[in-house]
Amino acid sequence: MPVFGEAGDPSDGTHQFKDFCSRDSSHHLPSPLMSSCFPITLKFIDITYKVKLEKKARSSNIKNIFSHAPSDQRSTVQEKTILNGITGAVSPGEILAVLGPSGSGKSTLLNALAGRLQSNSLTGSVLANDKRVNRTVTKRTGFVTQDDVLYPHLTVRETLIFCSLLRLPHSLTKCDKISIVDSVITELGLAKCEDTIIGNSFIKGVSGGERKRVSIAHEMLINPSLLLLDEPTSGLDSTAAHRLVNTLCSLAQKGKTIVTSVHQPSSRVYQMFDSVLVLCEGRCLYFGKGSEAMNYFESVGFSPSFPVNPADFLLDLANGVCQVDGLSDGDKTNIKQLLVSSYNSLAPRVKAACMETTTGACKETVKLTSQAVKEHKRGDHAGFSTWFNQFSILLQRSLKERRHESFNSLRVFQVLAAAMLAGAMWWHSDLLNVQDRLGLLFFFSIFWGVFPSFNAVFAFPQERAIFTKERASGMYTLSSYFMARITGDLPMELILPTVFLIVTYWMAGLKPELGTFLLTLVVLLGYVLVAQGLGLALGAAIMDAKRASTIVTITMLLFILTGGYYVHKMPSFLAWIKYISITFYSYRLLIYVQYGNGEGISSMLGCFHHGPSSASCRFIEEDIGGQMRPAMCILILLFMFFGFRILAYLALKRVKA
Helix, strand or coil: CCCCCCCCCHHHHHHHHHHHHHCCCCCCCCCCCCCCCCCCCEEEEEEEEEEEEEEECCCCHHHHHCCCCCCCCCEEEEEEEEEEEEEEEECCCCEEEEECCCCCCHHHHHHHHCCCCCHHHEEEEEEECCEECCHHHHHCEEEECCCCCCCCCCEHHHHHHHHHHHHCCCCCCHHHHHHHHHHHHHHCCCHHHCCCECCCCCCCCCCHHHHHHHHHHHHHCCCCCEEEEECCCCCCCHHHHHHHHHHHHHHHHCCCEEEEEECCCCHHHHCCCCEEEEEECCEEEEEEEHHHHHHHHHHCCCCECCCCCHHHHHHHHHHCCCCECCCCHHHHCCHHHHHHHHHHHHHHHHHHHHHCCCHHHHHHHHHHHHHHHHHHHHCCCCCCCCHHHHHHHHHHHHHHHHHHHHCCHHHHHHHHHHHHHHHHHCCCCCCCCHHHHHHHHHHHHHHHHHHHHHHHCCHHHHHHHHHHHHHHCCCCCHHHHHHHHHHHHHHHHHHHHHHHHHHHHHHHCCCCCHHHHHHHHHHHHHHHHHHHHHHHHHHHHHCCHHHHHHHHHHHHHHHHHCCCCCCCCCCHHHHHHHHHCHHHHHHHHHHHHHHCCCHHHHHHHCHHHHCCCCHHHHHHHHHHCCCCCHHHHHHHHHHHHHHHHHHHHHHHHCCCC
């Protein structure tokens, strides 16, 4: 029958696999990576995916700031079927193309095959070599997402080298991994732009098509046995798309199993597909050989009135807008229903063909690959980078990527302008003018509380897509990523406040002693790290840049108001807030470094003899005198330093990879 033909025959894949294992494959990639042969015959039976949609009445935008907060208003839950009983198969050496209009379920199906959907909402079976997908198969699976998720400031070559260092087996030397990168760059035609940064919508970099090829190169580095691609030709012109699919064909000929969704392929691209799966609103309209698709639709009464690109015709059918001879206008509106009904009558035969035991082929495949699988399992732990290797590689990448963000001209100008302005405002302030000097110290606490916390709150939300993608690929552990991220921030976050204090401290004429200056610097840098930790914790907990920035702004405003400079006698129901305020403790330590317990300055002003009648004496009594012990302030700030980062780490653990 033309509906499925011989698309599911795994014997072809096994034959290609034998041929692949017997010939030298070092032409495209270095031999160390190609040493393990592990072909995968993929089957998916009755894949159904449903999601629950909860409709709520309109609520306040302020309430929406706090994510996952339960609504008190009535809501209705509706279940929507995204995929409905999709069945198919693809063998080594074949390319299966998933066609369909936008919203037909192509991306959802690929995510289901990759094991990236919630299992409780997904029914059906996904089998690799007639067995449930296991860890070995997952590690031999490459998944190219529809969106290109890459670091914008890294070059193409740097991006792929860091990926190869993290993903390729530890048994390979660094030179081998770089050779693999060079081979992939050449194979995908990226040599012209290998030293160009990736870029984004704000930074000029490689073109959209080149960025897509970099995403594909990410997965090709690991020489996957099963390669899933979500619309890889999007953004490419016809020639570039043909070249890319031709590359996929060459990979398939080496024994790889390839499944790709394609939105609107050209006729010459369509001819390269071995099998085609056509979706319409989550239902299957056709599964079988691509070359037999037109014959099938003709057999059920649908044929074009003139020669057309088969892919265009199939998409027109899926959209229900094609011009078909012999149908009235009223019938054309029911094309989708007619096609679904026609396929449903043949679906049991398709399912039977896909479920048919391929005992001979699978036994042969298992026999040929058993040794490779055993070796893969034995080397599962030692074969990949250790935690420290992951940490060091991620740290290098973080430093290369973040240096542009931390030291961009606008941020440096912002800090220097604030330093010069503060230095000019408090130019050589008088030691006895306590009120002005306390105002300067509190300005330190304000500026270096808001600035680092507000910047840090964007760190994890902005990297969420990359983090999720790389974690799903098993590139590194969460702890190595987190430690590299916060360690890489330290030198960059501490340089600017150091420059700021060097300028402002001596311009303002604060206590002119090197020891006092160094102590002030230590307090300020410690405060910056605590404020940064607060931003990291809130960003990781909320994982939405806009909401997190709103929350951190409100939090820092609350800490500043209760920091001890503006208000000394707060209402009892608000007084407790100062004890959780990072500004309160840093301000106290800055005062102590400059004035100690205040006895020396009090005697100079005569506060003990004449009483606290002047404004300066009142500030000494309220801000300097009777303050919390410095050791206690240091301990609390240390507790906050570690506590905020632990909270950030625990929040990141909730992010699903």
